[in-house]
Amino acid sequence: MLEKGFETATIRELTGLSRQKIRKLRESLREEREEADRSVREQRLGEAYAEPPYERDFAESYDSPD
Structure with missing residues (x-):
């Protein structure tokens, strides 16, 4: 719980980053997401x-020249 008078940063x-750099990072993260x-x-x-595995297995066994 935050204490009374607590300030958020x-x-x-x-980070000390410029607004432009932060904007670029946010855009990059948005694109990755x-x-x-x-x-x-x-x-x-x-x-x-x-195709369901059982159908694929059946087709493979049916096509094999045994």
Whole structure:
């Protein structure tokens, strides 16, 4: 719990970075997060449309020249 009169510090005050540098870092983080989200969505879609393993195994055993 915060004490009465406690002052919060800004990122700029804590790090000594310029506003422009902080803005660039935030944009970079946002882009990385969006790319990661897009990658996860694509992976989940791929898994959703993948052929079930039992059908794949059956097709492989059926096609083999035993």
